[in-house]
Amino acid sequence: MMVSSLRDVAALAGVSAMTVSNVINDRATVAPRTRAKVERALAELNYRPNLSARNLAGGRSGVIALGVPEIAIPYFAEIASMVIEEAERRGWTLLIEQTDSRPERESEVLNGIRPRLVDGLILYPSVLSPAEIAERADATPLVLFGGPAADKSTDHVVIDNLAAGRTATEHLISLGRTRIAVIGPLTEPRVDAESPRLGGYRQAITAAGLDWRDELIAHAPAYHRRDGAEAMRRLLTGPELPDAVFCFSDLLAAGAMHAALSSGVRIPEDLAIVGFDDIEEASFLTPTLTSIRPNKRRIAELTVRRLALSIEHGETHKPQLVVADHTLIRRQSTIGQG
Amino acid sequence: MMVSSLRDVAALAGVSAMTVSNVINDRATVAPRTRAKVERALAELNYRPNLSARNLAGGRSGVIALGVPEIAIPYFAEIASMVIEEAERRGWTLLIEQTDSRPERESEVLNGIRPRLVDGLILYPSVLSPAEIAERADATPLVLFGGPAADKSTDHVVIDNLAAGRTATEHLISLGRTRIAVIGPLTEPRVDAESPRLGGYRQAITAAGLDWRDELIAHAPAYHRRDGAEAMRRLLTGPELPDAVFCFSDLLAAGAMHAALSSGVRIPEDLAIVGFDDIEEASFLTPTLTSIRPNKRRIAELTVRRLALSIEHGETHKPQLVVADHTLIRRQSTIGQG
DNA sequence: TTCCTTCATTTTAGCGTTAAAAATCGGCGC
DNA sequence: GCGCCGATTTTTAACGCTAAAATGAAGGAA
Structure with a gap:
């Protein structure tokens, strides 16, 4: 034809x-x-x-880009899937860029690797600071998602990580656990501050009158399964054996759970585990994993909607910080077969 | 700027x-x-x-598309990640389309939703028949990956599923298992034939002189965890209790393993499990999952290379069927702590 | 010197679309 | 019948780039 x-x-x-x-x-x-x-x-x-022609003539290309650290990380894959659906709803197609959490890649994506080809950009800022993002050269409409809020000059969709961290920890406290460990990146390199999830943990621990114990705080360089497994091994051989652990991602939790079970630790009897993200895998681990569920559908929807507004209203568009909701999903890793 | x-x-x-x-x-x-x-x-x-201008002037856009059923399925996410890397190596960017295994979507992708925007297309054909693919309207260079080989008119990168099915089954037989079940889609709708993985199972069973038992063959509508869990529940309540099971994907295996463990079945003592794909999750399940590992890196590399050839040589390019290698990775779900 | 090559660069034309300006077409009022 | 108006349609001129043809300049051979 x-x-x-x-x-x-x-x-x-x-x-x-x-x-x-x-x-x-x-x-x-x-x-x-x-x-x-x-x-x-x-x-x-x-x-x-012909989209190229249309684009060139001053119209739109109908293509938006999504920049994430790694598409093979389930959380990002699930988000990408939903963003694709939301984009499709508006007649857009999605182009995916992986940043590998490398500053130069993130910067490249931010400054338009595919100049003038995409109408807008959605980025998970993993390493660049708000300042670096603000001073980018490219004028393509941008919406960020995840991580701590940047400055006011950029659209940003987040969840309340502080509250989520508190909720996760409170849940463990409510089960009577007293030696609650934490596994995850403890600092937020982008803003050079404490991780808000750790902040939430701290608030809950303090509010419950529990002791803060440094030996229960296990730093993980990233959010992968292996980082979780390594951190758990350190905790298990450490001076203070935890009776619960709050992991900053489900992947960390999956790794931690595997390491714990391999060492003969019973979950949740000896050790209760809470994860974060509620990826599909969480429902199929044995035991099933209790997790903080960010409303991913809503994050995708809000992100695309903000981007649409920015693309359509250009100069007059006012950036906003939008907060999506989250819930704690209780499963066997904390409450057992109950 | x-x-x-x-x-x-x-x-x-x-x-x-x-x-x-x-x-x-x-x-x-x-x-x-x-x-x-x-x-x-x-x-x-x-x-x-300006890529649009370049593209319009008869040059290339530097964008290729990847069409998969669901990007949130780990196997596709891992492949996508590698395809992105291979593409990047050639200065290309990747656009992702989800087909949801729906014929109309697959057909849309095949016939260029983004006409003239992409230089080439990589597609995992999940529902369209080779004939339907051959008669597509679009002339964009195309490379297929996965599934049974289509006709000779299209570049196609596959692994030897028949041999892989045989290898998986032989491994279980070598462990002394005699009641070996199968979980997965039993037919290949695209070509209206038996699944080659099932064919390999059949060959191994026959060669070992074991009986073929229909009640050990559990059909799964798709490759998801829930399908695997459901099929396993049916097997566990069926007339013949299996002592091993070969799942056509790691997701099916994860679901099956979860269902089995939840019923108190011990793995691998009571039931040995082999999966397929060797996604990262397989190494972190408890017990870790034995799996057929297709050489994903190679699949990505070959796919992109064939596409590059097709894009560069156009008319004179000769489509080819290319077979990537695979290996059996032995883990605890079959050989225990050994 | 003159003409032919070869190398280096410029000119011309057009890819398919859209924004903006110009043109055409029926009435309609006076 | 004339001029004007709004509604509808066409013309013109880009958008930024590249393929192909044309030009120019510098050497060489005759």
Whole structure:
């Protein structure tokens, strides 16, 4: 089948190319009879607009980009899947960039690797600071998601990590656990501050009148399974054996759980575990994993919606910090078969 | 920072736009001194080519698309990650389409949702038949990966599923297991034939002189964890209790393992399990999961390479069926702590 | 010297689309 | 019948780039 252009359609319908363009874009006032004629020709030739041409002529490309550290991390894969669906709903296609959490890659993505090709960019900022993000060269509409809030100059969709950390810890406290460990990146390199999830833990521990014990705080360089397993091994051979652990991601929890079970630790009897993200895997681990569930669908929806607004209103668009909700999902890793 | 065009660079360097274009694309013979001048201007203005314009002018867009059923399925996420890396190596960016295994979506992707925007397409054909794929309207270079081989008219990267199925089953037989079950989609809807993984199982069972028992063959509608869990529950309540099970994907195995462990079945003592894909999760399940590991890196590499050839040589390019290797990775779910 | 090559660079034209300006077409009021 | 108006459609001119053709400059051979 031949690829047909506006001209071909115009010729077949006996009108000018511009009229066809007007019909397609539902613009100006096209007479009903003309519209019908054009639509027939459009269908007959199976016309598909050339996006490059449209983009070049000042229109939009219909492509948006999503930048994440690694698409193979389930949390990002799940988010990407939903962002694709939301984008599709608006007739957009998604282009994916992996940053590997490397500053230069993140910066490249931010400054438009595919200049002028994408209408907008959604980025999970994993290493660049708000300042570095603010001073980017590219003018492509941008929405961030995840991580601590940047400055006010950028749209940003987050969840309340502090509250989530508190909730997770309170849940463990409510089960009567007193030696509650933590596994995860303890600091937020982007803003050079304590991780808000750790902050929530601290608040809950303090509020419950429990002792803060440094030996229960296990730093993990990243959010992978192996980091969780290593941290758990350290905790298990440490001076103070925990009776619960709050992991900053489900992957960390999966690794930690594997290390614990391999050492003969019973979950949740000896050790209760709470994860974070509620990826699908959490429901199929044995025991199933209690986890903080960020509303991913909502995050995807809000992110795409903010981006749409930014793309459509350009200069007048006002960046905003949007907070999506989260819930604690109780499963066997804390409450057992109950 | 301003966005500069070829003209701007040309003006600054005191040459024509075409010369700048030649320098950028490393084409024709540009005099060393001219090249140096242009390169200085290029750097000074931080020039980035406009891909839409380049694409429109008959060049390439530098974007390729990857179509998979669901990006949130770990196997596809891992493959996507590697395809992104391979693509990046060639200066390409990857656009991702989800087909949800729906024929109309798969067909849409095949026929170019983003007409003329992508230089090439990589597709995991999950529901469309080779015939339907062969008669597509779009002329964009295409490479398939996975599933049974289509006809000779399309580039296709596969692994030897029949041999892999045989290997998995032989491994279980070598452990002395005699009631070996199977969990997975039993037929290949695309070609309306038996699944080659099931074929391999059949060959191994027959060769070992074991009985074929229909009640050990558990069909799963798809490759998800829940399908594996359901199938396992059926097997456990069925007339014949298996002492081993070969699952057609690691997700199925994860679901099956969860269902089995939840029922008090010991793995591998009571039931040995082999999965397929060797996703990262397999190494962190408890017990760790024995699995067939397709060489994913190689699949990604071959796929992108075939696509590159097809894009570069167009008409003269000869489609090929390429087979990537696979290995059996032995872990605790079959051989225990050994 | 003159003409032919070869190398280096520029000019021309067009990719398919859209924004903006210009043109055409029926009325309609006077 | 003339001029004007709004509704509809067409023309024109880009958008930024590249392929192909044309030009120019520098050597060599005759």
